[in-house]
Amino acid sequence: MTIRVAIAGARGKMGQEAVHTVMKNEEMELVSVLDYKEIGKTLADTNLFPSSYDAPVYTELETLHKETKPDVLVDLTSPEAVYERTKKALELNIRPVVGTTGFSDEELDELTQYAKDRKIGCIIAPNFAVGAVLMMKFAEQAAKYLPDVEIIEMHHDQKLDAPSGTAMKTAHLISDQRPVHEQGHVREKETLKGARGANYDGMRIHSVRLPGLVAHQQVLLGGEGQLLTIRHDSFNRGSFMSGVVLSIKTVMETEELIYGLEHIIG
Numbered sequence: 094m095t096i097r098v099a100i101a102g103a104r105g106k107m108g109q110e111a112v113h114t115v116m117k118n119e120e121m122e123l124v125s126v127l128d129y130k131e132i133g134k135t136l137a138d139t140n141l142f143p144s145s146y147d148a149p150v151y152t153e154l155e156t157l158h159k160e161t162k163p164d165v166l167v168d169l170t171s172p173e174a175v176y177e178r179t180k181k182a183l184e185l186n187i188r189p190v191v192g193t194t195g196f197s198d199e200e201l202d203e204l205t206q207y208a209k210d211r212k213i214g215c216i217i218a219p220n221f222a223v224g225a226v227l228m229m230k231f232a233e234q235a236a237k238y239l240p241d242v243e244i245i246e247m248h249h250d251q252k253l254d255a256p257s258g259t260a261m262k263t264a265h266l267i268s269d270q271r272p273v274h275e276q277g278h279v280r281e282k283e284t285l286k287g288a289r290g291a292n293y294d295g296m297r298i299h300s301v302r303l304p305g306l307v308a309h310q311q312v313l314l315g316g317e318g319q320l321l322t323i324r325h326d327s328f329n330r331g332s333f334m335s336g337v338v339l340s341i342k343t344v345m346e347t348e349e350l351i352y353g354l355e356h357i358i359g
């Protein structure tokens with residue numbers, strides 16, 4: 094069976110890569126594209142793709158659904174509207190594969206319940222790169238033994254959310270293994286606000302934004318006289334595409350929300 098795929102955010106850095114990936118995949122068909130502004134009748138009208146890329150463009154998910162009946166909506170957009178759109182997709186019986194980051198813990202909980210009530214698959218993957226998933230899992234394991242942790246995530250300077258979805262997911266995984274405790278000196282005082290980074294259950298998260306970067310993270314775990322550094326680098330967006338393909342296939346087989354690629358990479 095060919096999987097009918099729609100993509101939201103197709104003009105973006107990740108979206109363009111995902112369009113090519115789906116177009117090249119023989120088990121999938123790109124049936125439509127969702128944008129939030131008028132960009133032409135078909136994807137080719139954007140001048141970003143060859144003229145053979147003729148998937149129609151819609152600005153309303155309901156119309157897109159009615160006219161092109163996608164099985165899956167791949168969302169690679171921006172944090173502002175992704176929660177509402179994911180909920181709407183579930184309502185319409187379209188299975189969301191969401192790479193967009195910036196969900197709050199409450200929103201993730203609500204969407205999990207929403208998908209469960211409707212028995213419909215949904216995958217939210219803060220990072221589609223297999224190496225990044227391994228970095229998070231290794232850090233989770235290491236934190237049992239070295240519970241003092243600081244996360245440094247580094248991204249390109251066009252990124253809208255901070256900390257990154259990957260850093261948040263890493264913190265979630267580590268916090269399941271490590272007793273909540275404040276790190277650093279008890280009388281520590283910031284002379285410049287933000288110097289110690291964001292505080293997640295006492296763990297510190299630092300966000301670096303610089304031109305030239307793509308997506309990088311290191312997890313530092315400190316112990317008496319020692320430091321373990323676990324690092325992952327994505328040098329280009331091709332690194333995320335095998336995870337996108339796996340998620341599109343897997344979401345067709347599941348009836349609940351899966352948060353994180355670690356649950357499906359086997």
Ligand SMILES: NC(=O)C1=CN([C@@H]2O[C@H](COP(=O)(O)OP(=O)(O)OC[C@H]3O[C@@H](n4cnc5c(N)ncnc54)[C@H](OP(=O)(O)O)[C@@H]3O)[C@@H](O)[C@H]2O)C=CC1
Pocket residue numbers: 101102103104105106107108127128129169170171172174191192193194195218219220221222258333
């Ligand atoms: N899970 C993963 O592995 C990865 C996730 N990401 C995440 O994916 C998202 C996209 O990243 P990236 O491609 O770098 O960002 P870009 O800004 O390059 O692309 C986002 C695209 O979505 C469009 N867009 C914005 N809002 C909407 C909307 N409401 N509906 C439809 N389209 C919209 C933007 O249009 P316009 O520019 O006109 O506003 C743009 O074309 C981010 O949240 C990022 O964190 C990124 C890399 C990997």
Ligand SMILES: O=C(O)C1=N[C@H](C(=O)O)C[C@H](O)C1
Pocket residue numbers: 194219220221248249252253256257258259260307308309
């Ligand atoms: O915006 C990005 O680029 C990325 N976003 C994701 C995140 O927030 O973790 C995944 C990856 O780090 C690239």
